[in-house]
Structures are given as structure tokens and as C-alpha cells.
Amino acid sequence: GPDPRxxxxxxxxxxxxxxxxxxxxxxxxxxxxxxxxxxxxxPEPERAELLASAAEELAPLRELLGEEAFRIAxxxxxRDRVRARYPTLSATRIWEEFGLGLA
Numbered sequence: 001g002p003d004p005r006x007x008x009x010x011x012x013x014x015x016x017x018x019x020x021x022x023x024x025x026x027x028x029x030x031x032x033x034x035x036x037x038x039x040x041x042x043p044e045p046e047r048a049e050l051l052a053s054a055a056e057e058l059a060p061l062r063e064l065l066g067e068e069a070f071r072i073a074x075x076x077x078x079r080d081r082v083r084a085r086y087p088t089l090s091a092t093r094i095w096e097e098f099g100l101g102l103a
Contacts, residue, residue: 009031009034010088013026020098020099021098021100024094024100027098031091034089035086050081053081054075058070058077061073
């Protein structure tokens with residue numbers, strides 16, 4: 001169903017003052033904070049599952065990247081998955097909404 005947090009974020013973004021480019025930058029900051037909070041709030045088993053699934057997907061890159069870079073890539077991939085659950089809260093969407101096209 002509808003997530004009240006999404007409405008809150010969209011309301012905060014809608015209330016930003018100033019010229020469009022400034023609002024868009026501020027909006028991206030709000031989005032980053034939201035997505036970070038969502039990731040941090042995930043139950044540990046779900047996060048572990050997302051990371052394991054990312055590791056499986058990226059396995060061919062493991063040797064190429066080395067352990068540390070591989071771990072970072074897996075987390076990035078897992079976070080992307082979680083971000084994708086909130087399609088209305090993407091930077092691209094926000095830039096389009098402010099009529100700025102792609103940054």
C-alpha cells in the first residue's frame with residue numbers, strides 16, 4: 001500500500017524554496033537521506049539476503065575487483081534494489097519534475 005514516508009518526502013521536496021536548480025539539489029539530499037534511512041532500517045536477515053543475492057549476481061567480478069571493492073559493489077547493488085522499491089523517489093524523477101532534464 002501507500003507508504004506514508006514517501007508522502008512525507010514528497011511533501012518536504014514540494015515545500016523547498018528557491019530557484020529550480022537549488023531545489024533539485026536540496027531534493028537530492030533529502031532523497032539520499034531517505035534511502036539511507038530505509039537501508040539502515042532493514043531487518044538484518046533481509047539485508048543479508050539482499051547482499052547475498054547481489055554477491056551471486058556479481059560473482060564473475062569478484063576476482064577482478066578484489067575483496068574490498070567487491071564488498072562495496074555488492075552493497076551498492078543491494079542498495080539499488082531497495083531504492084528501486086520507491087520509483088517516485090528517484091533523482092531522475094525529481095530532476096524531470098523540476099523541468100531540468102538529466103543532471
